[in-house]
Amino acid sequence: MYDLEEQKIVEEIKKIKAKRILIQLPEGLKKEANRLVGYIEKNTNAKLFISGESCWGGCDLPLEEAKKIKADLIVHFGHAPFFNPNFPALYIETKYKTDITKLAESSLEYLKNFDNIGLVSSVQHIHQLDNVKIILENNNKKVIIPEAKGRAFYKGHILGCEYSGSKLMEKNVDCFLVLGNKFHSMGLALSVDKKVIVIDPINEEIHDLDSDKKKITLRRLKLIEKAREANIFGIIVGMKSGQQNFSVAENIKNKLLKNGREAYILTMNNVTNDQLINFYNIEIFVNTSCPRISIEDIDRFEKPVITYTELLIALDELKFDRDKNNIIIAPYGVK
Numbered sequence: 001m002y003d004l005e006e007q008k009i010v011e012e013i014k015k016i017k018a019k020r021i022l023i024q025l026p027e028g029l030k031k032e033a034n035r036l037v038g039y040i041e042k043n044t045n046a047k048l049f050i051s052g053e054s055c056w057g058g059c060d061l062p063l064e065e066a067k068k069i070k071a072d073l074i075v076h077f078g079h080a081p082f083f084n085p086n087f088p089a090l091y092i093e094t095k096y097k098t099d100i101t102k103l104a105e106s107s108l109e110y111l112k113n114f115d116n117i118g119l120v121s122s123v124q125h126i127h128q129l130d131n132v133k134i135i136l137e138n139n140n141k142k143v144i145i146p147e148a149k150g151r152a153f154y155k156g157h158i159l160g161c162e163y164s165g166s167k168l169m170e171k172n173v174d175c176f177l178v179l180g181n182k183f184h185s186m187g188l189a190l191s192v193d194k195k196v197i198v199i200d201p202i203n204e205e206i207h208d209l210d211s212d213k214k215k216i217t218l219r220r221l222k223l224i225e226k227a228r229e230a231n232i233f234g235i236i237v238g239m240k241s242g243q244q245n246f247s248v249a250e251n252i253k254n255k256l257l258k259n260g261r262e263a264y265i266l267t268m269n270n271v272t273n274d275q276l277i278n279f280y281n282i283e284i285f286v287n288t289s290c291p292r293i294s295i296e297d298i299d300r301f302e303k304p305v306i307t308y309t310e311l312l313i314a315l316d317e318l319k320f321d322r323d324k325n326n327i328i329i330a331p332y333g334v335k
C-alpha cells in the first residue's frame with residue numbers, strides 16, 4: 001500500500017552516477033529491504049548497503065555509517081527532508097495509497113459541533129489533504145490548513161515534534177482533524193488547547209484524543225513536581241544527526257546552575273533506561289533529543305525524563321495553564 005518510488009530511485013542513482021548506496025528504512029518498512037535492494041541492483045550498477053540501525057524520523061540520517069562505507073548516496077524512506085545533512089540524500093516519503101473518502105465522511109459525526117476545522121497530516125497522507133478539505137467544505141465546514149513552519153516540509157504537514165504551524169492558527173479554529181496515527185495526533189493534542197480528532201487511514205479508525213491527552217498530561221505534571229524538588233540533573237543531548245541540541249543543553253545547564261542545582265550534560269545515541277540507570281547520582285533527566293522519547297517511553301524509564309518545556313514549568317519560567325491543559329512538546333525545535 002506504500003509508494004516506495006523504485007523507478008525514481010533508479011533514475012536518481014543513474015543521474016548522479018552513484019556507485020555505493022546506503023538505504024535506510026523505518027522499522028515497519030525494513031521487511032521491504034531485500035526486495036528494494038534486488039530491484040535497484042538489477043536496474044543499476046550500484047552496490048547497495050542496508051542500515052540495520054533503528055530509524056524513527058528524518059532527524060536520524062545515518063551520516064556516519066554512510067561515510068564509513070564510502071557511500072555516495074543515502075536513500076531514506078518514510079519521512080520528508082528534515083535538515084540539511086550536507087550529504088547527498090534522497091527522501092522517499094512512502095505515501096500511503098488508499099482512498100480515504102469514506103473515513104473522511106465518517107469523521108463528520110465527530111466534527112458535528114464544530115464549524116472551523118484545522119486540517120493537518122503526517123507526510124504519508126499529505127496528498128489526501130485537498131480531497132478531505134473538499135469533503136468537509138461540502139458539508140458546510142470552514143477548513144484551514146496551516147502554513148509549513150519550522151521543520152514541516154509541506155503546508156499542513158505535522159511531525160512528532162513540530163506543530164508550530166498549527167499553534168499559529170489555533171485561535172482561528174474550533175477543532176483539529178489529523179490524517180495520520182495516534183503518535184502524530186497526540187503530539188498535536190499535547191501542543192494545542194483544542195479538541196483533536198484523528199483519521200487513521202492505515203488502521204481504518206477514527207479517534208477523539210481527549211481522554212488519552214488528560215491521562216498523559218496528569219502523568220507529565222507529576223514529573224514536573226519531581227523536577228521542582230530535584231537537585232542533580234542530567235541533560236541529555238542526542239547524537240543522532242538531526243538532534244544535536246548543544247546550545248539548548250548549555251542554556252538549560254546555565255538555568256539550573258543559576259537556580260542552585262547541579263547539572264551535567266550527557267551525550268548519547270539512543271536514550272534508554274539501560275543508558276541512564278548507571279548514572280545513579282542523577283535524580284532527573286532533561287531530554288533535548290527527540291522530545292517524544294520522554295513522553296512515549298515513560299514506562300520504560302526508572303527515573304523521570306522530562307522535556308525542556310517541562311523543565312521551564314518546574315523552574316517557574318513558563319506557566320502551565322491547568323484550564324488549557326496543554327504541554328508544548330518542542331518549542332525549541334530540533335536541529
Ligand code: SF4
Binds near residue numbers: 292334
Ligand atoms: S525528533 Fe523525534 S519526533 Fe522529531 S522527527 Fe525525529 S524521531 Fe520524529
